[in-house]
Amino acid sequence: MKYVATFLVLFASYVLLAGLHVQELVVGSIVSLMLTVLIANMVDYKVDFKLPIRLLVFIFVYVPVFVYQLVLANLDVARRVLSPKIPLNPGFVKIKTDLKGDFAKLTLANSITLTPGTLSIDVDGDDMYIHTVDVKGKSPEENKKNISSLFEKILGVVFK
Amino acid sequence: MEIASNVFLIIGGLFYLLGGLGILRMPDTFNRIQAGTKATTLGAFALLIGVGFANPEWVLKVFLIILFITVSNPIGSSALAKATYLSGYRPENLVQDDLKELLGGEDNGTN
Numbered sequence: 001m002k003y004v005a006t007f008l009v010l011f012a013s014y015v016l017l018a019g020l021h022v023q024e025l026v027v028g029s030i031v032s033l034m035l036t037v038l039i040a041n042m043v044d045y046k047v048d049f050k051l052p053i054r055l056l057v058f059i060f061v062y063v064p065v066f067v068y069q070l071v072l073a074n075l076d077v078a079r080r081v082l083s084p085k086i087p088l089n090p091g092f093v094k095i096k097t098d099l100k101g102d103f104a105k106l107t108l109a110n111s112i113t114l115t116p117g118t119l120s121i122d123v124d125g126d127d128m129y130i131h132t133v134d135v136k137g138k139s140p141e142e143n144k145k146n147i148s149s150l151f152e153k154i155l156g157v158v159f160k
Numbered sequence: 161m162e163i164a165s166n167v168f169l170i171i172g173g174l175f176y177l178l179g180g181l182g183i184l185r186m187p188d189t190f191n192r193i194q195a196g197t198k199a200t201t202l203g204a205f206a207l208l209i210g211v212g213f214a215n216p217e218w219v220l221k222v223f224l225i226i227l228f229i230t231v232s233n234p235i236g237s238s239a240l241a242k243a244t245y246l247s248g249y250r251p252e253n254l255v256q257d258d259l260k261e262l263l264g265g266e267d268n269g270t271n
Binding site for chain 2: 016017070071073074077078080081082086088089090091092093094106109110113114117118119120121122124127129131133135
């Protein structure tokens with residue numbers, strides 16, 4: 001199951017990128033086969049029947065929210081850069097994440113970096129250390145609500 | 161098509177300009193990294209979408225590049241920020257420093 005799904009995805013992306021010729025199909029299947037063995041043995045992930053649903057949530061919920069937040073972040077940067085006196089109240093804060101798994105944490109950290117006023121610096125177990133331009137909350141819970149709760153909710157559905 | 165492509169290219173250029181200004185104007189390294197990362201990520205998105213509009217047959221490759229930039233750009237800036245912290249540099253106007261418990265110790269807060 002895992003091998004077949006991985007092979008199909010790799011082969012489909014190869015053909016989509018290279019075009020539909022006989023020699024491309026042959027080379028693509030060989031390359032995909034080799035990569036499938038490598039990836040399935042070295043990377044820890046699960047393939048199940050809920051995967052299409054989770055992918056749909058990822059594409060139609062996560063991606064729009066992410067792009068919206070990225071645009072907001074850039075407007076925020078523009079506002080700070082163009083104002084004569086730059087309003088800053090920076091600090092390093094720690095928040096706890098409920099997400100399990102390396103890839104989920106990586107996606108969350110990247111999302112946090114690209115949302116307004118925050119930059120994730122390090123992850124240690126369940127703790128994430130984040131540089132914020134404007135420290136608002138007093139407790140880790142408050143900071144979590146301000147910084148990551150939105151993405152945690154969505155990613156909690158995508159990565160079980 | 162031509163017009164949409166040009167609009168996106170100009171938007172991308174503007175965001176890069178903004179990122180450059182941010183790197184010039186922000187007061188400390190961490191804020192510079194922040195401004196740079198956000199502006200260059202969205203700037204690259206806009207530029208690549210502009211390229212996709214100009215050459216519709218490249219759309220798939222453009223989306224692949226966007227995907228790689230989205231994954232690699234924030235990772236790079238996190239690594240930079242962590243290295244900056246480990247080097248002992250601290251902004252002057254910090255209001256809170258939770259990172260000290262994890263990475264601190266080799267520095268006593270001067271500079």
